[in-house]
Amino acid sequence: MNRLTIVGLIIVVVLVVVALFAPWIATHDISTTNLAMRYLPPSAQHWFGTDSTGRDIFSRVVFGARISLQVGIVVVAVSAVIGTILGAVAGYYGGWVDRIVSGYVFNVFLAFPGLLLAIAMVAFLGAGLNKLILALCIIGWVGYARLIRGQVLKVREYDFVQAARALGASDTRILLVHILPNAIQPLIVQASLGMAGAVLSEAALSFLGLGVPPPAPSWGVMIEEARDLSTLQAAPHALIFPGIAIALTVLAFNFIGDGLREYLDPRQRTR
Amino acid sequence: MGGLRRLLILLLVVWTVVSLVTLLIELVPGDPAVAILGEQATPEQFAQFREKHGLDRPPFFFSFPRDETGDRHFVWHGGDNRYTDYWRALLRGDMGLSFRNDRPVLDLILERYPATIELAIFAMIVAVLIAIPLGVLAGTNRGTFIDNIASVIALLGISLPSFVIGPMLVYVFAVKLRWLAPSGRFDWSDIILPAFTLGAALSAILTRMVRSSVIEELGEDYVRTARAKGLSERTVIYKHVLKNGLIPVVTILGLQLGVLLAGAIITEKIFGWPGLGLLLVEDGIGKRDYRVVQGCVLVISMTYIVANLLTDMVYRWLDPRIRVS
Numbered sequence: 001m002n003r004l005t006i007v008g009l010i011i012v013v014v015l016v017v018v019a020l021f022a023p024w025i026a027t028h029d030i031s032t033t034n035l036a037m038r039y040l041p042p043s044a045q046h047w048f049g050t051d052s053t054g055r056d057i058f059s060r061v062v063f064g065a066r067i068s069l070q071v072g073i074v075v076v077a078v079s080a081v082i083g084t085i086l087g088a089v090a091g092y093y094g095g096w097v098d099r100i101v102s103g104y105v106f107n108v109f110l111a112f113p114g115l116l117l118a119i120a121m122v123a124f125l126g127a128g129l130n131k132l133i134l135a136l137c138i139i140g141w142v143g144y145a146r147l148i149r150g151q152v153l154k155v156r157e158y159d160f161v162q163a164a165r166a167l168g169a170s171d172t173r174i175l176l177v178h179i180l181p182n183a184i185q186p187l188i189v190q191a192s193l194g195m196a197g198a199v200l201s202e203a204a205l206s207f208l209g210l211g212v213p214p215p216a217p218s219w220g221v222m223i224e225e226a227r228d229l230s231t232l233q234a235a236p237h238a239l240i241f242p243g244i245a246i247a248l249t250v251l252a253f254n255f256i257g258d259g260l261r262e263y264l265d266p267r268q269r270t271r
Numbered sequence: 272m273g274g275l276r277r278l279l280i281l282l283l284v285v286w287t288v289v290s291l292v293t294l295l296i297e298l299v300p301g302d303p304a305v306a307i308l309g310e311q312a313t314p315e316q317f318a319q320f321r322e323k324h325g326l327d328r329p330p331f332f333f334s335f336p337r338d339e340t341g342d343r344h345f346v347w348h349g350g351d352n353r354y355t356d357y358w359r360a361l362l363r364g365d366m367g368l369s370f371r372n373d374r375p376v377l378d379l380i381l382e383r384y385p386a387t388i389e390l391a392i393f394a395m396i397v398a399v400l401i402a403i404p405l406g407v408l409a410g411t412n413r414g415t416f417i418d419n420i421a422s423v424i425a426l427l428g429i430s431l432p433s434f435v436i437g438p439m440l441v442y443v444f445a446v447k448l449r450w451l452a453p454s455g456r457f458d459w460s461d462i463i464l465p466a467f468t469l470g471a472a473l474s475a476i477l478t479r480m481v482r483s484s485v486i487e488e489l490g491e492d493y494v495r496t497a498r499a500k501g502l503s504e505r506t507v508i509y510k511h512v513l514k515n516g517l518i519p520v521v522t523i524l525g526l527q528l529g530v531l532l533a534g535a536i537i538t539e540k541i542f543g544w545p546g547l548g549l550l551l552v553e554d555g556i557g558k559r560d561y562r563v564v565q566g567c568v569l570v571i572s573m574t575y576i577v578a579n580l581l582t583d584m585v586y587r588w589l590d591p592r593i594r595v596s
Contacts, residue, residue, distance in 0.1 A: 107280045108287045111579070112572040113533035117291075120568045123556040124295040200432055204537060207434045208552055220434070227438035227541070229453055232446050239442065243435035251430040 005259025011252035019065040028056035030063050030217050039234040048241040051222070052231045057238055060217035061245050067218045068199045068249060071129070075136040075198040076191050082137070083144025084180075084187065090145070091152030092175050098149075106146050114139040118201060122210040132211045136201055140194065147190055151183035158182070185264050192257035196250045203246050219246050281576065288572045292565040293357045297330050299561065306559045307370045324370060324562070328353045357565075366566040371558055376566035379550060384570070386456060387546030390538065391531040393462050394470035395524065401474040402520075406481025407508060413486055421478060428475025433534060437468040437541035454543035461542075469538040473527050480523055484516030491515075518586070525582020529575035536571075547571055 018025055027047065034054035042049045048057035090101040109117075121135040155161065156179060164178050205211035206220030214221050219242040225231070226238035296303070304320045305312075312320075321327040329348035337343055360367060366376035409421035444464060445453035452461055488494065489512060497507045536548030543549065551567035554560055 104283065108284050111280070111284045112288065112575050113529060116533045116536070116568060116571055116575075119536065119551070119556075120292065120295065120564070123551075123564050124298050124561070126300055204432065204434060208537065208540060210556065223434055223438065227434075227441070229441075229446060232438065232442045236442050239435070239438050243431070243439070246432060246435060247427075247430045250432070251426070254430065 002259055002262070004255040005263075008252040008255030008259065011248055012256065015065055015069065015249060015252070018062055019069045022063050022066055026056075026059035026062045028059045030055060030059045031215055039231070039238075041235070042237055049235060049237040051225065051235065051238045052228075057222070057241050060222060061219070061241050063217045064219045064222065064242065064245065065249075067129075067212055067216065068202060068246075071133055071136070071202040072195045072198040072253075074133050075140055076194045078133075078137045079140030079194065080144050080187060080191055083141040083146075084148050084184070086141070087145035087148030088152050088175060088180060088183075091149035092156060092171070092179065101145060102149060105142060109139070109142045110146070115201060115204065118205060119208070119210060122205060127210050127213055129212050129216075132202060132205055135205075136198055140198070143194070144187065144190060147186055148183060151186065152179055155179045155183045186261075189257050189261045189264065192253050192260060196253035196257070199246070199249050199253070219243075277580070281580070284576055285573070288569055289358065289361065290354075292568050293354050294331070296561050296565065303370065303559065303561055323373075324368065325353055325356050328356060330354070366569070367562045369554075370560045370562050371554070376562050379554070379563060380547065380566050380570050383545060383547050383550045386544060387532065387535050387539070387548060390462065390465055390469060390535055390544060390546055391528060393466035394468075394473065394531055394535075394538075395528065397466045397470035398474035398477055398527075399524070401470070402477030402481055403513070405474075406478045407485055407513070409478065410482040410485030410489070411508065418482075421482070425475040425478045428471045428478075431471070433468050433471065433537050434541060436471050437464070437538060440464045440468060441541075454541075456543075456545055461544075465538050465542045465544050468541065469531055469534055472534070473524075473531065476523065476527070477520060480520050481516065484519060485512055488512045488516045522582060522586050525585060526579060528578040528582070532571055532575055532578070 032055065037050050037054035038052055040046050040050040040054075046056050046058065048061060051057055051060070086097070086101055090098040117139050118132075118135040121138065122131055125131045125135075152175075161174060161178050164174050169178070202211055203218065203220035203223070206218040207224045208220075209224070211220060212218040214225065222242040223239060223246075226235070226242070231238055299306075303324075304317050304326060308316055308320055318327070329346075329352040331352055331354050332349065333345060333347050335343040335345055357367070364377060366380070368374065369376055369379060405421050405424065409418045412418050441453045441464065444451045451464055452458065455461055485508070493511060494507060497511050498504075502510075535544075535546060536551060538544065539546045539548035540552050547567055547570065551564060551571070555563035555567055
């Protein structure tokens with residue numbers, strides 16, 4: 001494994017620990033406002049300073065990790081499961097399921113920008129964490145389905161699958177025991193990159209006011225609150241720390257995804 | 272992929288997008304008329320509003336309205352409904368009236384469209400102007416300090432989202448240095464910050480591509496021939512290597528035009544840039560003007576799809592190998 005993958009893994013482990021133990025790591029209450037304490041620069045008391053209403057930015061960034069990871073994990077898990085099931089069925093059985101999934105869904109849903117679709121859905125359904133997750137899952141599963149379908153089509157023709165069929169194994173058994181375990185490797189890469197994408201989308205939608213509503217400490221919400229001119233003038237750190245948190249998280253999952261891809265594909269490794 | 276198949280897919284996409292935007296409006300919690308006019312409006316005002324915007328018509332071919340006892344029943348409305356209304360109007364180039372100010376949505380969109388295209392094109396120019404020199408520099412100095420610096424810049428561009436880069440640029444150039452305005456579209460210089468913000472991610476992706484293209488092409492026989500002919504290294508790189516190495520870059524560029532259009536939504540919000548994205552987010556979603564939302568989503572997706580189609584055609588034209596097969 002290369003150095004960047006290890007860096008990525010370390011960041012993710014730190015992130016998970018921070019998210020799990022947020023109440024113990026945070027130094028202040030995240031919703032207590034105090035206008036006398038606003039715009040304070042980073043100090044021993046407030047490690048990342050305070051924002052425009054005097055809330056402790058460090059504690060909010062810490063709790064923000066929970067929202068980001070929660071959205072990322074749910075979106076990736078749900079999309080991957082739905083995508084795997086539909087992709088596998090479409091690839092293995094073909095027929096009308098395949099005609100709908102690969103003929104219609106792939107061509108249509110991959111033909112326009114996912115973020116726009118998510119924005120449109122949340123615009124009509126209303127903002128909120130659950131609706132945001134729903135919207136990201138609806139646009140998310142298609143990529144996994146396409147990946148798995150392609151893998152299943154390939155593995156289906158392998159000799160050991162033919163052998164299993166000759167021995168009289170049922171379709172379900174062939175699919176679950178023989179094909180899927182051999183088709184699923186690239187899914188891990190996709191899932192890692194998908195985490196980066198989901199974290200980014202959550203922050204973007206929250207930034208637009210379409211995701212988690214304030215005062216929840218979503219990193220996107222924090223950046224939106226930090227970008228008005230008077231706050232930028234008085235407390236640029238209110239923008240910088242959540243910005244770094246997003247960048248590091250996205251970077252870490254991308255590093256892991258790239259590293260895994262190289263690791264799983266020996267042709268790339270030897271280069 | 273044949274032309275007919277492509278046309279069929281295009282029609283399917285258009286049908287899906289129109290259906291989505293027309294049907295999603297039925298999912299809006301509550302009554303759009305109440306959202307726009309407020310609780311205190313008179314029943315006559317509500318009725319007038321619903322009639323003007325066709326909201327009094329059946330929503331779809333069928334529906335499940337509640338009767339007096341509160342139970343839901345299946346009702347068939349036939350072809351005369353809101354869904355077909357929207358289609359009929361759309362084919363005449365009519366996207367309905369804004370719920371807020373009764374102006375045709377098409378007019379609102381046409382007013383804002385040039386600003387978005389301008390932003391996307393400038394972002395692309397910024398990205399290319401950064402990526403080609405940086406990528407060539409990194410590729411020709413592979414493994415050196417220069418290469419590493421270029422990689423770090425590219426990595427930053429990819430991992431920092433526009434809503435972080437944008438406000439940071441505002442902080443540096445508008446708040447601290449006071450060189451540029453923080454928002455708006457009044458002066459020619461106002462496009463600089465939005466274009467950099469929107470183009471940053473693309474320039475990072477392109478830099479990586481140009482770099483690996485250059486490295487790959489430098490190993491080809493024709494480069495050795497060109498060098499053996501005694502051509503200067505500059506001519507070899509800019510006349511021969513780049514010409515071949517840019518083919519994949521052009522594809523990415525076209526595919527990214529669509530991504531830029533979607534990304535422009537966020538960039539426009541950051542800089543108050545009066546394009547389609549701002550129309551969608553502030554006038555549409557912010558003021559619950561669902562007609563405007565429908566129109567914007569439709570036009571942005573259509574532009575995205577057409578951009579991809581054009582890219583594909585340019586790509587075929589650039590690379591005869593693809594044209595033949």
